[in-house]
Amino acid sequence: MTTAAPTPTPVPTPVPAAAAQRGTTTVSERAVRRIAERATTEALPGRAAQATATVRGRKAEVSLGVTLPYPSSLAEGVRDVQRHVVDRTRELTGLDVPTARVNVTSLAPPRYSRAPVSPAEETNSPRTPRRWWSGRRTPVALLTTSAAVVCGALALDLIQVHTAHHAAAAWRVSAVHWLSGNGPGDPAVVIAGGLTALLGVWMIVLAVTPGLRHRSTVRTAAGRVDAAVDRSAVRSLVRDAVGDVPGIGAVRVRVRRRRITVRARLAFGDRVEASAAVTAAADAAVSSCRLRHEPRVRVTVTPEPVWQPPTAPDVPSVPSAPSVPTTPLVAKEVDQ
Structure with missing residues (x-):
């Protein structure tokens, strides 16, 4: 009697999951910031560091605040910190870190001795600007905000008048009536023109002057x-x-x-x-x-009020020679 062998059960072949079903890995900005701070500590042992990070998709922007040793080459120190932080952050996070912005907050000198600089290095050093230019963020923000508010209010009123057939805003009607009734010689117009001219001069001065007077190159x-x-x-x-x-x-x-x-x-x-x-x-x-x-x-x-001029050291006196007693001379009359 012949028994037929059981047929093996076919094993299904696993189908790889699609890329969208495998999940995603998100690296938070806090993790990038901690990694950048740790990398800065590795580049500058014993130095505290502060970092900020911004993650946009697969790209991360890192800013550092470090304390560099002094005296040393400032350019080389910043370059080493940038290279190490970028490489370590890119390696540990997998994100694209184009560069790291390094802000030297302070210097920690062991002593006030100047680092030796060769004459060739001193002679061939590139030209350094006399002053750093300021970004003028506060004046630009104020001017931009005021101009945006005025232009936005005017544009909104015009849109409502021409599309929704609303009446013109009271402030625009009052402004037009006031401008039509006041000439160039009126005191209010002169004062407003003077203030506008002063504002323009101030903006020109800010544009042509470098600023940052508290920093020296x-x-x-x-x-x-x-x-x-x-x-x-x-x-x-x-x-x-x-x-x-x-x-x-x-x-x-x-x-x-x-x-x-x-x-x-x-x-x-x-x-x-x-x-x-x-x-x-x-x-x-x-x-x-x-x-x-x-x-x-x-x-x-x-x-100081308690200061006293230094006194001269006491000079030991030289003993004088013993005095020799002298016999008084007595004149005698000699008989001739």
């Missing part, structure tokens, strides 16, 4: 890299350098574009020597900033 040796330092940072550097001079108490520093004024109080020591030491410390701190326009340093050292 720095000489850099890297191409297509512009660097600037905040004047508050220069003030802190000069104040700390002068404060390390022996005998100096309170220090006040005022930084302007062309001049730096240093007022120091002397607690003890020689006034002339302290003034020379304060001048040397302030000049060294300003030179270490490598400003394109090095301002003149003016130093004033004022003694």
